[in-house]
Amino acid sequence: MNTTTFSTIVAAVGLAVLAYAHWLGVDYFYFAGYTILQFVVLATAWNILGGYCGYVNFGTAAFFALGAYSAVFVHKFHPLPIPVLIVIGAVVSGIVGLGMGYLTLRLRGAFFSIATLAMAVVFQTLVVNWEYVGGSRGAYIIHPENVEFAGYKVHYIEYLFTLMLLLAVIAIVTARTIERSQLGFGFATIRDDELAAEACGVPTLRVKLIATTLSGAFMGMAGAPFPYYIGYVQPQSAFALDYAVNSIAMPMIGGTTSWVGPLVGSILLGSAQQYATVTISSAVNLLIVGLMLVAFVIIAPNGLIGLVQERMRAWRKS
Numbered sequence: 001m002n003t004t005t006f007s008t009i010v011a012a013v014g015l016a017v018l019a020y021a022h023w024l025g026v027d028y029f030y031f032a033g034y035t036i037l038q039f040v041v042l043a044t045a046w047n048i049l050g051g052y053c054g055y056v057n058f059g060t061a062a063f064f065a066l067g068a069y070s071a072v073f074v075h076k077f078h079p080l081p082i083p084v085l086i087v088i089g090a091v092v093s094g095i096v097g098l099g100m101g102y103l104t105l106r107l108r109g110a111f112f113s114i115a116t117l118a119m120a121v122v123f124q125t126l127v128v129n130w131e132y133v134g135g136s137r138g139a140y141i142i143h144p145e146n147v148e149f150a151g152y153k154v155h156y157i158e159y160l161f162t163l164m165l166l167l168a169v170i171a172i173v174t175a176r177t178i179e180r181s182q183l184g185f186g187f188a189t190i191r192d193d194e195l196a197a198e199a200c201g202v203p204t205l206r207v208k209l210i211a212t213t214l215s216g217a218f219m220g221m222a223g224a225p226f227p228y229y230i231g232y233v234q235p236q237s238a239f240a241l242d243y244a245v246n247s248i249a250m251p252m253i254g255g256t257t258s259w260v261g262p263l264v265g266s267i268l269l270g271s272a273q274q275y276a277t278v279t280i281s282s283a284v285n286l287l288i289v290g291l292m293l294v295a296f297v298i299i300a301p302n303g304l305i306g307l308v309q310e311r312m313r314a315w316r317k318s
Helices: 003-024 027-050 060-077 082-104 110-128 156-179 182-192 194-199 204-223 226-230 241-254 260-279 282-299 303-317
Strands: 146-149 152-155
Touching: 003 027, 003 156, 027 060, 027 156, 027 204, 027 241, 027 260, 060 082, 060 110, 060 204, 060 226, 060 241, 082 110, 082 156, 082 204, 146 156, 152 156, 156 182, 156 204, 156 226, 182 194, 182 204, 194 204, 241 260, 241 282, 241 303, 260 282, 260 303, 282 303
Parallel strands: none
Antiparallel strands: 146 152
16 A cells, blocks of 8 residues: 555544544543544654664653643744644754754663653753743643634634644654655664664664654654643643653554554553543553553563464464
């Protein structure tokens, strides 16, 4: 299936989801759906570097928060439409991803992961002490109740849900395109054996810099609408551990070698967390992540997609 056909199918599925949400007309569906779609974007973005290249990034929350605080900064200076803020968040986080990659990608394994975690701590400290964006007190973002398009009023949460759905579609199409491109083959060679890739002439540093830039940009895009979704953003919420843990766990549960893995993991784990939030408490969300991650590491170390592929291979041989 070529990229154009795949993009058309994904866009059609996105429109079907949007139509179903509009037909359902339940506000909670938009709120919960926004969160799940947000994690689809974050997990897919993490997988570009962590799954395709094999470099585990613990700094997801930093890129997400950069997108969020870019929106806060611009909103305080001169309010702009959210789509413009998403582009600004992508540019800021992409540039930071490029810089982070240039400084840290000479490290490998646990050393790289620790460096990304340290980067998140550094950025959180900077934001806490930056009074213009609220500092440790946080910042309020007041948005209108409705958004008007061609005389038709759309509830604001429905508007945010639509934007995040669009971002999820773009992220999925981009990940699948990378996976089947020459760049994706370069990512795979680095993941399998970086020294051998270098010996074969793969420009490993350049390829990894592309991965960190793309990954950071998508995380920033996911973070830009966050202040408008929650209405109040503070360092503890923007740099929350949940983003780093979920963005790693979701691809691990679904499978890290394909674009399908982060999508499946995000829907499965995100839905479980939303159900637990309503029925029990949001405090158990990380417990759910831990239990599911341990279970899937034991049962399906290659994720759900890997498990299905193994069963299909065994079935064909039989």
